[in-house]
Amino acid sequence: MTAPIVVATDLTARSDRPLDRAVMLAEQRGTRLVVVHALEERADMDLRKQMQRAREALEGMVEDFSVPFELVIERGSAPQVLADVVEAQHAALVVVGAARYNHVSDFFLGTAVDYLVRRAKAPVLVVKERPRLPYDGIVVGTDFSERSARAVIAAAELFDVPVTLVNAFGRPFPRRLGEDASLELGKQWSHEEMARFLASPALAPWLGRITHHSVESDPAGAIEKFAKLYRSPVAVVGSHGWGSIAQVLLGSRASDLLTAISHDILVVRDGLNA
Numbered sequence: 001m002t003a004p005i006v007v008a009t010d011l012t013a014r015s016d017r018p019l020d021r022a023v024m025l026a027e028q029r030g031t032r033l034v035v036v037h038a039l040e041e042r043a044d045m046d047l048r049k050q051m052q053r054a055r056e057a058l059e060g061m062v063e064d065f066s067v068p069f070e071l072v073i074e075r076g077s078a079p080q081v082l083a084d085v086v087e088a089q090h091a092a093l094v095v096v097g098a099a100r101y102n103h104v105s106d107f108f109l110g111t112a113v114d115y116l117v118r119r120a121k122a123p124v125l126v127v128k129e130r131p132r133l134p135y136d137g138i139v140v141g142t143d144f145s146e147r148s149a150r151a152v153i154a155a156a157e158l159f160d161v162p163v164t165l166v167n168a169f170g171r172p173f174p175r176r177l178g179e180d181a182s183l184e185l186g187k188q189w190s191h192e193e194m195a196r197f198l199a200s201p202a203l204a205p206w207l208g209r210i211t212h213h214s215v216e217s218d219p220a221g222a223i224e225k226f227a228k229l230y231r232s233p234v235a236v237v238g239s240h241g242w243g244s245i246a247q248v249l250l251g252s253r254a255s256d257l258l259t260a261i262s263h264d265i266l267v268v269r270d271g272l273n274a
Contacts, residue, residue: 002031003092004070006085006122008078009037011057018097018127021264023067024134025093032068035061036085038078047075083119091122093158098128117267123154124267125234135264137230138163139223141237144197151238151268156206158266164229165212167194168222183216190214220260227263236266 007022009015019035026033037054039047051073058071074081086094096116117124138155142148142165156163169190171182194212197203203210215222227233 002029004032004034004089005029005093005095006034006036006082006089006091007095008082008097009035009058009061010078011037011054011061015061015097017130018095018125019061021125021127021131022095023065024131025095026067028134029092031092032070033065034070034072034085034089034091036072036074036082038081039073039075040077079115079119082116083121086120086122093125094120094122095125095127098126117269120269123158123269126265126267128262128264131232133232135159135161135230135232135234137161137227137233139227139230139233139235139263140165141219141223141235142167142194142197144193145238147238149197149200149202151236151266152210153202153206154268155234155236155266156209159234161209162230163206163210164226165194165198165210166222166226167212167214168217168219169214170216186216187214223261224263227261234264234266235261236268238268 005022005026007018009019022033022035035058037058039050039054054073055071058073062069062071072085074085082094082096085091094116138159138161140148140152140155140163142152144167152163152165167190169186171179171186172189173185174182177185191214194214198207198210198212213222213226215225217225223235227235
C-alpha cells in the first residue's frame, strides 16, 4: 500500500468536498486515509466532552467510507496539527478545503495555509470544487524554473492523467518596438524557453503525457483557459514558501492567483521529494 493521504475536516458541512476528493484519490491510489480534526479548546465545555463529541461527529462522517481510514483528533491549531500528522504518517498528500477558515480569502491570505505550505512535508491540495469525477487533467503554469519542473513531476506522480503545461507571456517593450513586434518577441521568447524547459532530463519520463502552450495572458487566465480542456482538472503551482508562490507564474500576487483560479489547486513546495 502506498503512503497515506491526510485530509482535514472542521466537522462542518463545508468539509465534505475535501473528504469526498480524498476518498476518491485513496480509491485510485489504493491507499488509506488519515482524517484529522484539530480540537481548539472551548471555555464553555470540558475537554473530555469536546473530544467525545468530535469523535462521534467524525465517526458519523466516515461510516460510509469505501477505503481504510484512521481518525486523528489532536489539540492545537489546525495547520500545526496537520503538519505534524503529515510528517508522522509519511503522507503522500494533504487535502484541505478552500472554505476551511471562514471564507476563501481568509484561507488563502491567512497565516494558516502559509504555515501548512511551509511546514507540511507533502504537497497541499486545496479543494475548491465539489468532486464529481476523478481528475482527468493537470494544468501547470510554468515560469521555466527548476521549481516549476519539480511541481510538474510531483503532480504527474500523484495523478496519472495528461499534463497541460502553459506559459503566460506578456509583450516586452511595446512602446519601443510597437505592439505587433512586441507580441512576436514575447511569443518567440516563450517558445524558445519552453523548448529548453522540456529538454530537461528530469522531465523525460513524463514527456509522453505533456502538451504545451504559450499564450499572451495573465497567469490565472491562462490556467483557466486550458483547464476547459478537461471535465475535472487540477491546477498546479510550485512554491518554496507562501511568499514565493507569486513567482511561479511571472510575478502574480499569490492571493490573486489562488483566488482567481476556480479549480482545485495543488501547491508543491520546493524541496519536497515527490
